Amino acid sequence: xxxxxxxxxxxxxxxxxxxxxxxxxxxxxxxxxxxxxxxxxxxxxxxxxxxxxxxxxxxxxxxxxxxxxxxxxxxxxxxxxxxxxxxxxxxxxxxxxxxxxxxxxxxxxxxxxxxxxxxxxxxxxxxxxxxxxxxxxxxxxxxxxxxxxxxxxxxxxxxxxxxxxxxxxxxxxxxxxxxxxxxxxxxxxxxxxxxxxxxxxxxxxxxxxxxxxxxxxxxxxxxxxxxxxxxxxxxxxxxxxxxxxxxxxxxxxxxxxxxxxxxxxxxxxxxxxxxxxxxxxxxxxxxxxxxxxxxxxxxxxxxxxxxxxxxxxxxxxxxxxxxxxxxxxxxxxxxxxxxxxxxxxxxxxxxxxxxxxxxxxxxxxxxxxxxxxxxxxxxxxxxxxxxxxxxxxxxxxxxxxxxxxxxxxxxxxxxxxxxxxxxxxxxxxxxxxxxxxxxxxxxxxxxxxxxx
Numbered sequence: 460x461x462x463x464x465x466x467x468x469x470x471x472x473x474x475x476x477x478x479x480x481x482x483x484x485x486x487x488x489x490x491x492x493x494x495x496x497x498x499x500x501x502x503x504x505x506x507x508x509x510x511x512x513x514x515x516x517x518x519x520x521x522x523x524x525x526x527x528x529x530x531x532x533x534x535x536x537x538x539x540x541x542x543x544x545x546x547x548x549x550x551x552x553x554x555x556x557x558x559x560x561x562x563x564x565x566x567x568x569x570x571x572x573x574x575x576x577x578x579x580x581x582x583x584x585x586x587x588x589x590x591x592x593x594x595x596x597x598x599x600x601x602x603x604x605x606x607x608x609x610x611x612x613x614x615x616x617x618x619x620x621x622x623x624x625x626x627x628x629x630x631x632x633x634x635x636x637x638x639x640x641x642x643x644x645x646x647x648x649x650x651x652x653x654x655x656x657x658x659x660x661x662x663x664x665x666x667x668x669x670x671x672x673x674x675x676x677x678x679x680x681x682x683x684x685x686x687x688x689x690x691x692x693x694x695x696x697x698x699x700x701x702x703x704x705x706x707x708x709x710x711x712x713x714x715x716x717x718x719x720x721x722x723x724x725x726x727x728x729x730x731x732x733x734x735x736x737x738x739x740x741x742x743x744x745x746x747x748x749x750x751x752x753x754x755x756x757x758x759x760x761x762x763x764x765x766x767x768x769x770x771x772x773x774x775x776x777x778x779x780x781x782x783x784x785x786x787x788x789x790x791x792x793x794x795x796x797x798x799x800x801x802x803x804x805x806x807x808x809x810x811x812x813x814x815x816x817x818x819x820x821x822x823x824x825x826x827x828x829x830x831x832x833x834x835x836x837x838x839x840x841x842x843x844x845x846x847x848x849x850x851x852x853x854x855x856x857x858x859x860x861x862x863x864x865x866x867x868x869x870x871x872x873x874x875x876x877x878x879x880x881x882x883x884x885x886x887x888x889x890x891x892x893x894x895x896x897x898x899x900x901x902x903x904x905x906x907x908x909x910x911x
Contacts, residue, residue: 464609464621465555466503469510471597473546474498475539478518478844480871481678485664485701488736489522494872495535496847497542497593501600505608506555513604513903515596516846517816523792523841524589526735537585541577542593548573549597557622558605558613559644562598562820563629566796570594587795588770591817592841598818599850599904606903613903614652614857617644617823630797630828633804637831647827648857655885655893656855657863659697659730660689661840661870662717669720682873686717689870690724693889697728697762699865704736704767711746718750718757728862729760735792737767740781747785762862763810763837766791772802780807787861789837796821797828810835813858815850816843826858840865844875848886849904856896866894882910 476496484491498516521534549565570590578584606613626639668686677684683692700717702710721729737743750758763786769775770792782788789810790803800811811829813822813836829836838855848868855864868876869888880887885895899905
């Protein structure tokens with residue numbers, strides 16, 4: 460039976476906010492020096508005609524969503540054009556429903572055809588991951604608007620009382636392991652939201668580690684430039700290390716150097732991120748085995764390994780059990796949706812790195828499938844500034860991750876979030892190694908825009 464809490468999408472507005480990095484961010488084969496954030500406001504109405512507006516924002520991180528030798532300008536123009544197309548396409552439906560239902564209906568039926576038509580005749584077709592990132596600010600805004608319309612925090616609304624369909628309508632379990640009949644996302648979420656989360660700091664491929672690397676050209680803006688200074692200032696206890704994936708000697712040396720700093724400064728946890736550049740499991744295995752033999756303390760600090768292999772799981776179909784036997788192995792770029800998570804599970808991946816930039820809807824469904832099949836969760840950053848930070852950390856708080864949340868916008872463009880930081884200071888500056896979520900309350904995602 461239709462619920463009075465159902466909403467219908469009315470219209471949306473889209474704006475682009477450019478942000479420049481204070482230092483370059485190197486990951487894989489690409490370097491990021493700036494990003495454009497897509498910010499969406501979306502208006503909905505309840506069945507009784509009551510209207511409400513929600514907000515969503517996502518960095519259009521071209522280098523991450525569309526790694527390619529094609530020029531940045533061409534890729535960005537195509538991504539922006541697809542966002543412009545979505546402003547109309549996302550609002551075409553006249554259906555009423557829960558935000559999760561409306562979002563998944565669009566992602567599973569409308570979006571694939573929209574992308575196919577958009578790529579028709581193009582020499583360089585835009586990938587599905589880019590289409591998801593373009594869709595995410597609209598989908599996030601829809602979830603926020605649903606919460607605003609019903610006057611409650613959105614994470615209170617993923618229950619049977621508000622949803623018209625259970626998880627079995629969306630997810631197919633592995634027989635004998637899980638059953639989604641009569642289950643809802645709330646069944647897989649943390650009931651009590653923690654007030655603080657451990658914060659992971661990103662050590663980019665160009666980041667300076669200590670005084671020996673200073674050249675005199677570093678920014679003098681009051682923020683640290685050396686890893687050692689970041690650790691001391693923010694009380695960091697978790698470091699995510701970006702590696703090349705095609706230069707084993709460099710990768711090994713980088714791990715050793717960061718690991719030695721971590722040991723000296725009492726940092727407990729490390730993770731390695733190869734950004735899809737590795738083609739054979741032996742590449743990762745040799746590095747891990749060498750670390751275990753020559754630097755066992757550094758090896759012991761590695762909590763998990765993130766996405767070494769190309770994200771096209773269907774194309775490469777790599778058995779990764781030899782890696783996951785050494786360390787937990789997390790899907791990131793490959794975890795487009797729960798179907799990809801299932802394929803990863805079959806190939807031996809043991810964890811999933813969720814991202815709100817692949818849509819709030821998709822993140823929730825992937826979370827449920829992964830948890831039901833014994834996979835561990837993490838929530839990774841897309842260097843989220845401004846409003847994008849809020850749904851990002853909330854997902855981590857409600858998902859129950861292996862260890863906190865990655866958050867690094869304060870490293871690369873800290874001034875971009877000054878307005879939001881006045882209301883949520885603990886979200887935009889790490890202190891004692893954590894971010895603080897205590898200021899997030901109220902309907903929707905708890906942005907509290909009226910206080911900004």
